[in-house]
Amino acid sequence: MIGAQSAGVSGAPVMIVHMFVLGIDPGLTTTGYAVVTAREVAAIGVIRTQVGLPVPERLLEIHRDVSALIQEYAPSVMAIERVFVNRNLQTAMSVVRASGVAMLAAAAAGIPVLEYTPSKVKAAVAGYGNATKGQVQRMVALRMGLGEVPKPPDAADALAVALCHLQEDGLRRRIP
Numbered sequence: 001m002i003g004a005q006s007a008g009v010s011g012a013p014v015m016i017v018h019m020f021v022l023g024i025d026p027g028l029t030t031t032g033y034a035v036v037t038a039r040e041v042a043a044i045g046v047i048r049t050q051v052g053l054p055v056p057e058r059l060l061e062i063h064r065d066v067s068a069l070i071q072e073y074a075p076s077v078m079a080i081e082r083v084f085v086n087r088n089l090q091t092a093m094s095v096v097r098a099s100g101v102a103m104l105a106a107a108a109a110g111i112p113v114l115e116y117t118p119s120k121v122k123a124a125v126a127g128y129g130n131a132t133k134g135q136v137q138r139m140v141a142l143r144m145g146l147g148e149v150p151k152p153p154d155a156a157d158a159l160a161v162a163l164c165h166l167q168e169d170g171l172r173r174r175i176p
Contacts, residue, residue: 020036020073020075021035021075021078021162022066022106024080024161025157025158030047032045043072043073047061066106067105077113081158082115133153
């Protein structure tokens with residue numbers, strides 16, 4: 001969390017704390033990440049692993065990089081896209097593995113992890129659970145005041161997951 005001082009109602013300094021959410025779009029070759037508050041993007045990008053390396057080494061790299069993000073930004077929570085198995089079981093297995101090591105990094109740091117389905121993320125960000133990737137990407141850019149759609153798509157997807165969490169968390173706090 002990042003803190004900033006501000007004058008309170010009585011004139012005494014008040015510490016304003018920004019809650020960082022680490023959004024993750026897991027993948028063995030490319031894992032998207034975004035570290036955000038409700039108003040700003042602190043970091044966005046991808047973790048890439050080399051295709052020819054053994055899977056355990058690639059997973060270790062994802063774990064190290066996610067752990068480094070956690071150490072640098074001290075997020076309050078990790079929001080991660082829940083793995084969706086469609087047709088290609090091989091691809092699903094590699095995504096599940098990447099998801100697991102990202103969750104492990106969060107758990108090791110004592111950070112709660114919340115999973116969101118792809119349709120939940122789309123509905124939260126674009127207002128429609130069957131929105132296209134392009135529609136979701138344009139909405140994340142618009143909602144965060146970015147001049148263009150984040151690239152590559154995995155980074156934009158991670159930002160969408162983080163925004164989904166911020167929206168869901170806000171709703172949870174308002175409902176008794």
